[in-house]
Amino acid sequence: MPPPVLPQHMLSVEEARARILAGLQPTAAEMVGLSEAWDRVAAAPIAARLMHPPADVSAMDGYALHAVDGAPHAVLRVIGSAPAGHPFAGQVQRGEAVRVFTGSIIPAGLDGVLVQEDAIADGDQVTIRERVQTGKHIRLAGQDFRAGEVLVPAGRRLTARDIGAAAAANHPWIAVHRRPVVAILATGDEIALPGNPIPPGGIVSSNAHALAALVRAGGGQPLVLPIAPDDRAAIAAATATARTADLLLTTGGASVGTHDVVLSALQERGLELDFWKIAMRPGKPLMHGHVGEMPMIGLPGNPVSAIVCAVLFVLPALARLCGRTDTAVPLSRAVLGAPLPANDRRADHLRATLSPRDPQPPLVTPFPVQDSGMLARLAHSQALILRAPMAPPAQAGADVTVIRLDLLGI
Amino acid sequence: MPPPVLPQHMLSVEEARARILAGLQPTAAEMVGLSEAWDRVAAAPIAARLMHPPADVSAMDGYALHAVDGAPHAVLRVIGSAPAGHPFAGQVQRGEAVRVFTGSIIPAGLDGVLVQEDAIADGDQVTIRERVQTGKHIRLAGQDFRAGEVLVPAGRRLTARDIGAAAAANHPWIAVHRRPVVAILATGDEIALPGNPIPPGGIVSSNAHALAALVRAGGGQPLVLPIAPDDRAAIAAATATARTADLLLTTGGASVGTHDVVLSALQERGLELDFWKIAMRPGKPLMHGHVGEMPMIGLPGNPVSAIVCAVLFVLPALARLCGRTDTAVPLSRAVLGAPLPANDRRADHLRATLSPRDPQPPLVTPFPVQDSGMLARLAHSQALILRAPMAPPAQAGADVTVIRLDLLGI
Numbered sequence: 019m020p021p022p023v024l025p026q027h028m029l030s031v032e033e034a035r036a037r038i039l040a041g042l043q044p045t046a047a048e049m050v051g052l053s054e055a056w057d058r059v060a061a062a063p064i065a066a067r068l069m070h071p072p073a074d075v076s077a078m079d080g081y082a083l084h085a086v087d088g089a090p091h092a093v094l095r096v097i098g099s100a101p102a103g104h105p106f107a108g109q110v111q112r113g114e115a116v117r118v119f120t121g122s123i124i125p126a127g128l129d130g131v132l133v134q135e136d137a138i139a140d141g142d143q144v145t146i147r148e149r150v151q152t153g154k155h156i157r158l159a160g161q162d163f164r165a166g167e168v169l170v171p172a173g174r175r176l177t178a179r180d181i182g183a184a185a186a187a188n189h190p191w192i193a194v195h196r197r198p199v200v201a202i203l204a205t206g207d208e209i210a211l212p213g214n215p216i217p218p219g220g221i222v223s224s225n226a227h228a229l230a231a232l233v234r235a236g237g238g239q240p241l242v243l244p245i246a247p248d249d250r251a252a253i254a255a256a257t258a259t260a261r262t263a264d265l266l267l268t269t270g271g272a273s274v275g276t277h278d279v280v281l282s283a284l285q286e287r288g289l290e291l292d293f294w295k296i297a298m299r300p301g302k303p304l305m306h307g308h309v310g311e312m313p314m315i316g317l318p319g320n321p322v323s324a325i326v327c328a329v330l331f332v333l334p335a336l337a338r339l340c341g342r343t344d345t346a347v348p349l350s351r352a353v354l355g356a357p358l359p360a361n362d363r364r365a366d367h368l369r370a371t372l373s374p375r376d377p378q379p380p381l382v383t384p385f386p387v388q389d390s391g392m393l394a395r396l397a398h399s400q401a402l403i404l405r406a407p408m409a410p411p412a413q414a415g416a417d418v419t420v421i422r423l424d425l426l427g428i
Numbered sequence: 429m430p431p432p433v434l435p436q437h438m439l440s441v442e443e444a445r446a447r448i449l450a451g452l453q454p455t456a457a458e459m460v461g462l463s464e465a466w467d468r469v470a471a472a473p474i475a476a477r478l479m480h481p482p483a484d485v486s487a488m489d490g491y492a493l494h495a496v497d498g499a500p501h502a503v504l505r506v507i508g509s510a511p512a513g514h515p516f517a518g519q520v521q522r523g524e525a526v527r528v529f530t531g532s533i534i535p536a537g538l539d540g541v542l543v544q545e546d547a548i549a550d551g552d553q554v555t556i557r558e559r560v561q562t563g564k565h566i567r568l569a570g571q572d573f574r575a576g577e578v579l580v581p582a583g584r585r586l587t588a589r590d591i592g593a594a595a596a597a598n599h600p601w602i603a604v605h606r607r608p609v610v611a612i613l614a615t616g617d618e619i620a621l622p623g624n625p626i627p628p629g630g631i632v633s634s635n636a637h638a639l640a641a642l643v644r645a646g647g648g649q650p651l652v653l654p655i656a657p658d659d660r661a662a663i664a665a666a667t668a669t670a671r672t673a674d675l676l677l678t679t680g681g682a683s684v685g686t687h688d689v690v691l692s693a694l695q696e697r698g699l700e701l702d703f704w705k706i707a708m709r710p711g712k713p714l715m716h717g718h719v720g721e722m723p724m725i726g727l728p729g730n731p732v733s734a735i736v737c738a739v740l741f742v743l744p745a746l747a748r749l750c751g752r753t754d755t756a757v758p759l760s761r762a763v764l765g766a767p768l769p770a771n772d773r774r775a776d777h778l779r780a781t782l783s784p785r786d787p788q789p790p791l792v793t794p795f796p797v798q799d800s801g802m803l804a805r806l807a808h809s810q811a812l813i814l815r816a817p818m819a820p821p822a823q824a825g826a827d828v829t830v831i832r833l834d835l836l837g838i
């Protein structure tokens with residue numbers, strides 16, 4: 019078999035990400051109960067089905083009255099009470115008042131609330147200590163929201179507050195995007211899952227389950243395939259089992275070594291290769307294409323490179339598949355804790371620790387050795403410092419842009 | 429029944445939080461599979477069960493050789509290949525080399541790697557173009573981590589990278605703290621769950637499910653009890669069903685209104701009240717105590733107050749129950765987008781929008797009206813601006829401390 023023909027141009031990180039996103043569509047909607055909708059992505063705007071408050075209500079504990087009766091020293095007769103859920107149905111005449119509480123419906127015709135602290139109660143009489151102002155301490159019907167008003171836009175990952183708003187808007191069911199299924203295929207003769215027998219000269223596989231966790235953090239459903247040996251037929255067969263996935267991630271086999279067989283195996287399965295090289299470090303060999311309808315991202319086998327590439331490319335891909343309108347990985351600001359040399363033509367992503375200095379931006383200190391074999395160091399990092407291609411040297415104290423891994427659950 | 433005796437002193441937010449945390453213990457450990465351990469809290473340190481790399485390995489594709497043979501223009505005989513997972517078992521003499529790849533074990537006795545780009549291969553011969561330096565491009569055994577080294581400390585909410593490190597350290601099972609069960613009891617004659625019939629003058633209940641989502645965001649397992657009417661016996665009975673929970677949250681019934689029956693119902697059940705007033709806004713009436721062994725937090729019925737209080741008190745409580753060593757709600761820095769008047773004696777928590785200005789700190793703009801009845805506005809907020817008691821006026825452009833709700837899934 020002839021070696022595959024490969025495009026040699028190295029893409030920028032931004033161009034590569036844009037090309038990956040361009041090949042992805044959000045999943046279709048499913049209906050889930052409100053109690054299961056947290057952290058899912060709304061597939062349609064959530065509009066209010068009623069107005070809130072449903073009527074004029076009291077904002078305080080006190081007495082509802084005709085505001086014109088609300089002069090200091092006036093004495094009113096308390097003719098009833100209207101606790102929340104038990105509106106006062108009668109007519110209230112001048113000189114009369116009704117006991118109300120926060121959330122009580124203001125009885126018909128009344129326009130003033132005497133707050134409890136400004137009242138002297140004595141049996142069925144109440145004496146006014148402070149002038150009552152018309153409309154004060156009354157929340158008007160619809161002041162919070164009106165029927166038809168959109169409270170949560172489509173494409174939003176639902177927060178606890180969104181769930182509260184959807185509840186108040188009377189939605190027991192929410193249309194959300196189906197969680198995208200992301201198949202994960204780790205390849206290599208030398209790897210074994212934790213606790214399984216380790217082959218001679220082999221190591222424990224860490225990529226598949228780290229990536230599965232990242233997929234969960236990004237809102238997807240991981241499908242971890244059995245490890246495939248470095249064998250074209252085995253890899254092709256594994257890919258076939260993944261064909262209903264919304265995205266296939268492979269790890270290993272994306273560099274130029276003789277034993278990197280993922281590319282040729284996928285080409286046997288009809289891979290249309292989009293690109294395979296990015297001007298970045300760690301992780302230059304990153305493959306992207308489609309196998310039939312299924313998009314695939316081929317991550318490096320090196321665990322550090324795999325995770326860094328997954329943060330830069332898989333997380334935005336997940337956001338797009340989940341239907342999120344915001345696909346960008348959030349960037350933060352930090353202050354450099356050690357000088358950095360000028361960068362070369364590859365965008366760099368330096369593993370670093372953060373020292374919080376609330377409310378100041380945190381201090382970010384890169385590890386002096388950035389060997390991509392150092393998995394423990396990656397686990398101990400809290401941030402990646404982004405270094406643009408050809409960035410000039412940076413002094414300690416300089417502002418830098420970072421990705422805060424700790425905030426992403428990654 | 430006489431009115432309950434209540435301590436009248438208003439606590440500071442910090443004092444109240446410290447008293448809540450002092451009454452809580454982390455849950456016990458359970459064993460979960462590595463694939464289920466993401467976002468759980470490690471109940472024990474995760475130490476490496478082996479060293480990594482397990483032997484000296486190549487960091488590059490190329491040729492392993494005796495470094496003393498690595499002079500420019502020298503020609504070596506390639507006597508074998510050592511792909512990852514297939515170590516070369518033979519002896520390598522002076523003048524000989526073995527083909528290696530990233531991750532390949534360096535054959536015994538060799539101490540140099542000629543990288544592929546610096547080699548000219550011709551059949552079983554390879555010509556050296558650049559001098560090979562002793563030890564360069566070799567990752568030494570144990571360079572990443574050694575057996576027994578702690579890779580993940582106890583008390584850490586496990587990230588995707590931690591899962592990768594635990595995998596590489598050969599752990600198929602992880603000891604994590606059991607998810608704390610948080611019972612949620614919404615009370616009130618006037619409320620109904622979404623989609624259910626709404627009582628006359630009533631509203632749709634939003635607190636229970638917003639709090640359930642917050643409990644999930646904080647790592648707990650919500651147990652949403654049926655809504656209890658404003659009736660002592662019903663509330664006492666509901667509390668009894670919650671007695672195996674790790675924490676009881678009530679919502680409603682924590683202010684001084686005549687119809688606030690939660691307190692007296694819980695006192696019938698043996699509530700030991702710790703405090704019930706905090707010098708804060710929104711949400712002054714917040715109750716804390718224990719019913720038997722079970723800690724309880726009584727949140728205000730107002731949805732905005734309930735969520736703000738939950739962020740300030742329930743999230744740290746969850747962190748403690750989950751066994752996390754970091755219980756603090758993360759604070760961020762932002763630049764004020766509008767002036768603020770001086771504050772009174774109550775700590776304030778202003779609902780605000782954020783305008784990202786990466787990599788600068790975001791601009792935070794408080795809503796001009798901070799009515800705690802405005803649930804839609806809370807859902808549209810991205811941050812709470814923290815205003816200390818007696819804070820002086822602040823100009824637009826001033827640095828302020830905020831809680832970024834958007835980053836918390838809340």
